[in-house]
Amino acid sequence: MTHVIDLQDVSWRRQQKTILTDINWSVEKGEHWAVLGLNGSGKTSLLNIVTGYSWPTVGHARILDKPFGQVDIRELRKSIGWVSSSLQERFKASERAEDIVVSGKFASIGLSYEAPTPSDFDKAFHIMEQMRCRHLAGRTYQTCSQGERQKLLIARGLMASPELLLLDEPTSGLDFIAREELLSAIQELIKQDDAPTIIFVTHHIEEVLPEFSHTLLLKDGTIFAKGVSQDVLATGSLSRFFDRPVHVEWHHERPWLSLR
Numbered sequence: 001m002t003h004v005i006d007l008q009d010v011s012w013r014r015q016q017k018t019i020l021t022d023i024n025w026s027v028e029k030g031e032h033w034a035v036l037g038l039n040g041s042g043k044t045s046l047l048n049i050v051t052g053y054s055w056p057t058v059g060h061a062r063i064l065d066k067p068f069g070q071v072d073i074r075e076l077r078k079s080i081g082w083v084s085s086s087l088q089e090r091f092k093a094s095e096r097a098e099d100i101v102v103s104g105k106f107a108s109i110g111l112s113y114e115a116p117t118p119s120d121f122d123k124a125f126h127i128m129e130q131m132r133c134r135h136l137a138g139r140t141y142q143t144c145s146q147g148e149r150q151k152l153l154i155a156r157g158l159m160a161s162p163e164l165l166l167l168d169e170p171t172s173g174l175d176f177i178a179r180e181e182l183l184s185a186i187q188e189l190i191k192q193d194d195a196p197t198i199i200f201v202t203h204h205i206e207e208v209l210p211e212f213s214h215t216l217l218l219k220d221g222t223i224f225a226k227g228v229s230q231d232v233l234a235t236g237s238l239s240r241f242f243d244r245p246v247h248v249e250w251h252h253e254r255p256w257l258s259l260r
């Protein structure tokens with residue numbers, strides 16, 4: 001495979017409004033990207049293009065080397081895991097943690113539901129171990145904290161062994177400790193040999209882990225900057241991005257932002 005994501009000159013319009021403009025973005029295997037942008041900058045719209053839920057109005061999209069227009073998008077989605085806040089409401093309060101994780105095997109549209117096998121549960125428990133939520137087995141969804149739920153949903157996203165995992169603001173609503181625990185579990189995940197390519201969408205600069213080799217900055221539906229995280233997340237570039245003087249300091253290979 002050459003490109004995990006390859007968007008060329010992509011624009012997306014809705015109701016006479018151009019929401020994404022001239023997006024050129026390539027993600028190679030072995031890279032992990034952070035995508036940053038203010039509210040309404042187009043992050044979710046961009047993920048909708050990557051998953052084929054929205055179609056470029058202009059331009060070309062190839063995902064996992066499959067060109068849109070020549071591929072069965074439902075088939076392609078089986079190789080893409082997607083975790084977003086809208087998933088949270090999909091589960092019943094009484095569902096067991098491991099059932100939620102196992103359901104990831106059947107999550108892709110096009111896969112008909114089958115009864116899970118013992119080996120499906122073995123796999124689910126292994127992933128839960130990896131995501132540090134194995135101890136939640138047997139617990140119902142309603143008894144899990146927000147941070148625990150996010151770990152379960154990521155574990156669920158991994159259940160179909162995706163090649164690409166999209167994490168859309170996975171830390172939203174988490175306190176500092178829960179956030180750091182989740183980030184640390186994601187770090188561990190990336191270290192595995194069979195880790196999928198991760199696209200991590202966030203509003204918070206300090207969540208850019210050393211493992212996120214590259215960063216994309218989105219502003220008003222266009223790419224403001226993209227490239228190696230250390231270069232993109234520099235004081236000068238971020239001051240221009242936020243239209244105000246900010247200062248970036250790197251601690252333990254993570255960037256921390258303050259107003260100057």
Ligand SMILES: Nc1ncnc2c1ncn2[C@@H]1O[C@H](COP(=O)(O)OP(=O)(O)OP(=O)(O)O)[C@@H](O)[C@H]1O
Nearest residue numbers: 014015017019037038039040041042043044045046
């Ligand atoms: N289907 C649609 N029809 C019309 N406008 C849309 C549609 N989807 C998104 N938009 C608009 O496009 C812009 C970008 O929205 P998007 O949700 O992609 O931004 P975002 O960066 O994910 O925002 P946030 O950080 O607040 O989640 C917003 O102004 C939004 O109102």
